[in-house]
Amino acid sequence: MADFRKISFGERLARRLRDADAWLEHSLHALGERFNEGLWRIRALSDRLEPSNTGRIVVTLACEALTYAAIGSVLLTALAKPAFRAVNEDQWLKQQDLAVTFIDQTGTVIGRRGILHAKAIPIDELPEHLIKAALATEDRRFYEHFGIDPSGLVRALAANARANGVVQGGSTITQQLAKNLFLTNERSIERKIKEAFLAFWLEARLPKQEILKLYLDRAYLGNGVFGVQSAAEHYFGKDVRDLSLAESAMIAGLFKAPSKYSPTVNLPAARARAADVLSNMVEAGFLTQGQISTALRNPATPVERANQNIADYALDYGFEEIKQLAQAGKLGNQRVLTVRATIDPGLQKHAERALDAILRQQGPSYGVHQSAMVVLDHSGGLRAMVGGRDYGASQFNRATQAMRQPGSSFKPYVYATALLDGVITPSSIVVDKPTCINFGRQWCPQNYGRSYGGSMTATVALAKSINTIPIQLNEKIGKGNHKAGRGRVHELIRATGFANEVRDIPGMPLGVSEVTVIDMATGFNAFANGGKQTKPYVAREILGANDEVIYRADTNLDARPQTIPSYVALDMNRMMRKVVTDGTGKRALLPGVPSAGKTGTTDEYRNAWFVGYTGNFTAAVWFGNDDYSATRNMTGGSLPAMAFQHVMAFAHLDIETKNILGLGDEDKPSRDAKLAEIAGAGEAQLPQAGRLYRLSPRGKALLKEIEALEADAPEGPVSEVPAGPARRS
Template sequence: MTVLVEWIRKIRRWMLDLDARIDSTLFSTGKGTRELYERYSAFMDRFHVGRWKRWVFIEPLSEAATLGLGGLILMLALAVPAFRETADEDWLKKSDLAVTFLDRYGNPIGSRGIKHNDSIPLEDFPDVLIKATLATEDRRFYDHFGIDVAGTLRALVTNAQAGGVRQGGSSITQQLAKNLFLSNERTIERKINEAFLAIWLETRLTKNEILKLYLDRAYMGGGTFGVDGAAHFYFNKSARDVNLAEAAMLAGLFKAPTKYAPHINLPAARARANVVLDNLVDAGFMTEGQVFGARRNPASVVDRRDENSPNYYLDWAFDEMRKLVDTFPKSYNERVFVVRTTIDMSVQRAAEEAIENQLRQFGRDYHATQAATVVSDLDGGIRAMVGGRDYGASQFNRAVDAYRQPGSSFKPYVYTTALLNGFTPKSVVVDGPVCIGNWCPQNYGHSYSGPVTLTQALTRSINVIPVKLSIALGGKEGPKAGRKKIVEVARRFGIKAPLPDTPSLPIGADEVTVLEHAVAYATFPNRGKAVTPHAILEVRTGTGDLVWRYDRDGPKPRQAIPANIAGEMAEMMSHVVSEGTARRAALDGIPTAGKTGTTNNYRDAWFVGYTGNFTCAVWYGNDDYSPTNRMTGGSLPAQTWHEIMLAAHQGVEIKELPGVGMGTKLPQSPSAALLAAHGAAPKPPDIRPPPVLTKRGADVLVQVEKMLDDAARTVDESAKPAKPVSSTSAGFTESFASALPGASTASTAPRKY
């Protein structure tokens, strides 16, 4: 007991000692802190500024420091996305690819990327080319830190006064940053990233290195990158050898290579070159006398109008190649490649001619100005791609980058979902009024057909049935669940478009691309296997070493739906061509299936179809989303599809279409039936593409029309009945005769035709 009491006393004394020490420490700390604060206050009192001096000097400086700190934090936050672009140690190599493209048979079809061979050092570029570039693009290039503040402010003032974009404020460093890391989209985010990356480039590279990269990497039109590649393309010479007029034309391309490309619009290119010559004089780099000769003798360019490269296809293939190179090991340093693609140039030319001819003949009547098409084999290899009517006028690829409403051509994904969930092609659904909330879909003729089978509904493109199917697919969970199932099936087919959930999704209100839509349809003839669209068959180095091959290294087909469902859908969709809305697409003796699509106000018209060999999607419309003149998918799209697929099937073995079998001959015309009844052998069907008017032929006809008008005007003004035919009229007769194939002007005797 005594021992316990002793321990309790010791613990109490120890705790009292600890408490005393804590109190002493707190007191000493507080006292020391107070003394330090008093000393600090006494020291700061020496700098006290009162009255007017405080408000004039001290307060503004304090506010500036606060705002500066906040601005610094904001700048760091904005800089993070820009600097993420530089995370890759090989950032400089990502954009220096040089690719030569071959068609599927090994024939060269074009190139993309920068020119590697015989790369020209900066000091070897002509002085006039360097001066023309600096005078036009960035006169203070060697004076600023990556952003030309004065130039930017001047451009803002000029554009504000002009009410539009007249001057660009980006420095050469900013433009290089955009070329190396960013896209061409016009957004505030891109401009902010561009500014930060420009400053970053200035810290990593010298001014001469930046200028050299800019001259080598800038896009110069015609599929060329860099001034040396452009000089070879436009003038058939090295950039080392260009004269002042040619240098001015090249320097004028940096602003808008599409608009000022001389092989497309030579007058505009020469006018732009004149502006560059003015800039040389204004900047003090040259005198008016020195540029006078270049004004009087503008540059002449190589005529490349007959060189029809599949540029939309090449742009897409080059993007695919850049993504593919990113998958190669980082230790792989090769940057020059030869790529064999999937394109078939005969099909490509047929697609281009079909679209051009349809738009030339019927575009004005239908108020349609643009079209796009994709032809794919059943492996997903793109045999042809047309991204617009004229690549020279617009490089925007409507087959790959444009999202348009597919209309009823989306319905096969809905019917496939229905078949996967217990429906059959013979299942009956009542075509009658239906509403989801305040939205009530209407059929094309604003009428209803009563009970119809799924096959009949798809053939006649009834709108109400897919909506009712989406409701039925949702069951107790509601239409939203049904639409979710439809989107999941579309994803299995390969549709990657956003497809937001809207009540009108089952009738094609959500947007897709022509490329995805065309290749997704390949799932039907592929017995339910979905494939990936691709342009590249094999990649080799410049020395011929095989690097990558699609059949070995590419993605494999995936079973999206059961084969029997794919067959049932093909059988249902074949009725659309044989007796439904797409009769103009029918191919004689070739099994065909597909679906038309027409959107609200006729803004988009589609036909997407397939055979046992190929699938093809055709879209018509306008870039500004203005409505067409009642164009439906069964009109120009189906006609164009017919012409393209006739050409695509030349010289190939016609394959059976699963679910349909082999094709049947189309019904004979009355004249052919009459000949057959009298024992005359009917002429074998000609499955060649119908003769079409080529662009050159159209130009000749336009020229002839002008000559006829001129001659008629001359006769009306000066000819009298008593006088003989004038010399002008005789000259016209010779000119007209010479314009006819095989005509001779040796004799002017009248002929009978």
């Protein structure tokens, strides 16, 4: 019988551990073999798939392209994000749905803005040939794309390349609507990016028919006309539903360039453009050649109208003001509004003509093509605004949207801060000498004449526009710290009412930081009115649908914040008076009307300014080029000062002229016949612009006395009095 020995627990455990070790070793070996086999297979596959040199380059470029595309997408999104701040998911369309009529102080209509509810025609009632004309000309693939049309963009680029110029645009109707609703007319890559994103946004929220209707209702079609219904009434004196094919083609031709192809301005060009639109309709397959033959043989003829010169830039600015008031809830639920505007139509027309005449006559010799101007009363009321040479060609408002370097016209803010902080008085002696700033590198600004004048008073330094003195003053304002000094200047300009931020850079005291024309006028208004803060406004009163006043602007200067001490404002007035009488601004002198101000010229003569004021009005004038190209030696004391003189001379005809605060009897206003001569000189054979006149306080008192006498007079015939010679009071 076999002898079975009992195995101890320790032996059993050791045996199990040896078995486990053997299994683990075998498994790891097998796994390693399989892993090596897999690596060899991958290596073999990699060898078979290894690209050639050409393939390697393609793969590398593709990877780089994907990387840059990802980075570009992030950057594009970052640029487009601010555009959506104006877009409220529930309120955006309601805020745009305003119908505003602007009237002057006599009740005469100046212009309209917004969607005119009484004239909004349902899209299914619009003539089919008008819709087809618009689509054939502006966006043939409107019903196929998603907001942007890549194929249309490529087609436009090819057409422009063949023509060696811009003959066809790539923006879809949705993109154009996005620009009209939410963006400015600035020509920049940033705006185009925002426009594309907003086009996607509109397409996602509105049906195609609604997008097309909004576009046709709001597009600018020249002569201050917005929308196809208003265009039909203005150009052809009929309802849009009654337009013929030829008339529809002429209106559709206005979308591209409403000023260039306006039938009331250039009928041959308008008819040629209409013929192009008809050809586009055939090319798009909407009509046949036979269907357009009658329209080609009998082109449209507009109704005769008096030449209307409407303050389009000013009305755009006023409309933005109304939208802001509506958004702030200050107009209740009212959407059909009448605005009693501060705009003086006669002064507005004169300003437009004067600047255009100066550009036509002297622009070529100076190499300058654009200008802008803002005229304010001392409460901030906008009396006139010129935002560019031709509103039809460009709705970009150079008076409110263009940021340009002001040059030496910015220096008064530095001097005012120095006066405020007790650094100088107008009679303080300053020394024009080499002056430098260190900010990582050394910058030593030079004077216009490349020389230094030594000791002089602060008033003379400002009148002669010495560059070194503002740098010295800025350092003293900051107690040795230039950045701290600029901070104090920045506080002052914000207090005066600047709406746009001014960059804090070392050259800011010399006007290197960009500003707008309207901000400069607003800032100088604080000097002219004794130190009160103002904000430009167009709406003096706003009436609702039942003609009740629902908003009234506060024109009481006494209630405005005192942002600059009155003594500082009066000192600045006396100092800037010397700029006009003895300094760089002599061309801004007005016979019998005290004026003050400051010239400004930037490097390479790219920008030229004159900003000034009288006891009645403040004005800022800018001349330059849209592409920032240099002019030929144009300074602020040349065309800008001349424009100020012409326009302000007209503004003071037949009104009570006030003296500038702080000036003495030697500058007392007086009647001077030369004022009318200067006012007419800027028009260059153009007919005299009509003007609205206001009664002086003495005239108002006399009128009240006459009304009282009339009320107390006994009934019955009045005895005849022999007529004497006419007398003008």
